[in-house]
Amino acid sequence: MTDLTTTDELFFTKAGLDRSRVEDLTTDALDGADDGELFLEYCQSESISYDDGRVRSASFDTSQGFGLRSISGDAAGYAHSSELSEEAIKRASATVKAVRSGHGGTYADAPTGTNAKLYSEDNPLGDIAFEDKVGVLSEIDAYLRAKDPRVAQVMASVSGEWQTVQIIRPDGYRAADIRPLVRLNIAVIAQDGDRMESGSHGTGGRTGYQTYLDPNNWRGYADEALRQALLNLESVPAPAGEMTVVLGPGWPGILLHEAIGHGLEGDFNRKKTSAFAGLMGERVASPGVTVVDDGTIHDRRGSLSIDDEGTPTKSTTLIEDGILVGYMQDRMNARLMDMAATGNGRRQSYAHAPMPRMTNTYMLAGDKDPGEILESVENGVYAVNFGGGQVDITNGKFVFTCTEAYLIENGRKGAPVKGATLIGNGPDALTRVSMIGNDMELDPGVGTCGKDGQGVPVGVGQPTMRLDGLTVGGTSA
Numbered sequence: 008m009t010d011l012t013t014t015d016e017l018f019f020t021k022a023g024l025d026r027s028r029v030e031d032l033t034t035d036a037l038d039g040a041d042d043g044e045l046f047l048e049y050c051q052s053e054s055i056s057y058d059d060g061r062v063r064s065a066s067f068d069t070s071q072g073f074g075l076r077s078i079s080g081d082a083a084g085y086a087h088s089s090e091l092s093e094e095a096i097k098r099a100s101a102t103v104k105a106v107r108s109g110h111g112g113t114y115a116d117a118p119t120g121t122n123a124k125l126y127s128e129d130n131p132l133g134d135i136a137f138e139d140k141v142g143v144l145s146e147i148d149a150y151l152r153a154k155d156p157r158v159a160q161v162m163a164s165v166s167g168e169w170q171t172v173q174i175i176r177p178d179g180y181r182a183a184d185i186r187p188l189v190r191l192n193i194a195v196i197a198q199d200g201d202r203m204e205s206g207s208h209g210t211g212g213r214t215g216y217q218t219y220l221d222p223n224n225w226r227g228y229a230d231e232a233l234r235q236a237l238l239n240l241e242s243v244p245a246p247a248g249e250m251t252v253v254l255g256p257g258w259p260g261i262l263l264h265e266a267i268g269h270g271l272e273g274d275f276n277r278k279k280t281s282a283f284a285g286l287m288g289e290r291v292a293s294p295g296v297t298v299v300d301d302g303t304i305h306d307r308r309g310s311l312s313i314d315d316e317g318t319p320t321k322s323t324t325l326i327e328d329g330i331l332v333g334y335m336q337d338r339m340n341a342r343l344m345d346m347a348a349t350g351n352g353r354r355q356s357y358a359h360a361p362m363p364r365m366t367n368t369y370m371l372a373g374d375k376d377p378g379e380i381l382e383s384v385e386n387g388v389y390a391v392n393f394g395g396g397q398v399d400i401t402n403g404k405f406v407f408t409c410t411e412a413y414l415i416e417n418g419r420k421g422a423p424v425k426g427a428t429l430i431g432n433g434p435d436a437l438t439r440v441s442m443i444g445n446d447m448e449l450d451p452g453v454g455t456c457g458k459d460g461q462g463v464p465v466g467v468g469q470p471t472m473r474l475d476g477l478t479v480g481g482t483s484a
Contacts (some may be wrong), residue, residue, distance in 0.1 A: 014172070057147075063162075070089065118316065131187045174315070213308065243423070267433045270283045274362060301322040428480035436474060441474070
């Protein structure tokens with residue numbers, strides 16, 4: 008966990024706040040409440056987009072503010088401001104005090120502290136000069152255009168963030184974290200005659216830019232984006248109907264995240280709006296299926312040393328050998344469900360109240376060779392990459408678009424297909440898993456999860472796995 012003196016410099020020395028006064032104001036605001044905190048944030052962010060041989064956009068932003076939350080029972084009052092001052096905190100205090108009316112108030116214990124540091128505290132925005140970042144994006148453009156004459160357009164971008172937070176509770180508990188985050192995206196449009204297709208690849212994590220902008224690395228990312236675009240030029244219409252589907256390792260875990268992960272967040276289960284509500288201890292997946300949410304993986308996009316309530320993150324087993332054994336919890340829902348907080352209380356910024364959110368959610372590896380899994384399928388679809396999707400949390404129904412998929416013919420990977428969608432029900436799909444590969448991978452570091460209007464960085468992952476009887480929507484019968 009970050010040394011408090013580092014964030015004290017930002018929030019108290021530079022902002023001109025008196026720490027003891029702020030602590031007193033927090034104590035007064037939350038007197039008689041069941042739980043709550045003052046969340047302080049300072050954030051610098053940047054984005055540079057290079058498109059069709061020139062800089063398309065460039066931005067740099069600095070934001071700061073606080074969010075004050077008071078919880079009584081299942082009611083929460085939240086006030087926030089971009090003004091870091093005692094007067095602003097006093098005004099917020101008057102707002103959140105209203106929520107405790109009619110409630111007794113049994114204050115929840117503070118989180119347990121930790122000394123874990125899962126990433127560097129260095130500010131990545133100062134790693135490489137602006138003109139050097141633009142230079143790398145220009146090199147990516149030139150590299151891809153020289154690589155294949157069918158390249159019609161190249162789009163590349165970098166983005167970075169340096170977020171500093173401190174959480175103050177009225178019981179004297181304080182916690183802080185400094186969080187770097189960077190990302191590189193490359194997209195290619197290839198043209199062959201009248202046909203145009205696209206491909207993309209992205210990567211990132213809680214590190215500096217150096218790794219991703221090293222030519223020995225970005226050339227591989229660029230090659231992958233081009234490979235996908237050229238592959239899609241050869242694609243044939245996707246079949247439609249119920250069939251066996253093999254999901255590739257890594258990023259296809261986004262289906263697991265959306266169709267199953269959200270249904271295992273504490274708030275949906277407390278309110279009994281999740282398809283998994285009331286199923287704790289029961290079989291919800293095929294034997295061998297074990298799913299975890301782990302916020303403690305070093306440098307990963309979805310990792311956090313502490314969550315946005317000050318609770319250290321952990322590795323939480325959600326489904327073990329097919330049995331539902333856990334939920335992802337923030338403090339409020341954990342207390343109301345008489346469970347332990349799991350370090351999953353997350354918020355987009357100081358302007359948002361925390362809620363249960365995923366960190367890095369993935370399925371553990373099985374014992375099957377990926378080649379053996381493909382060979383076991385006479386006819387089906389092999390889905391390697393996904394784009395957008397939609398999920399209904401209440402029943403688990405999902406629709407996902409495949410951006411890279413292949414026919415499986417007589418146990419072999421066949422022609423690439425275009426327009427394939429996977430349609431199903433998350434809880435039902437888990438029971439259709441018949442083979443699990445030994446090749447678990449995490450995604451390259453590009454996930455952003457949306458919930459109730461808030462977006463937070465996340466990770467996903469899984470091994471190759473076979474699902475029997477999944478519905479594929481396509482353009483040919």
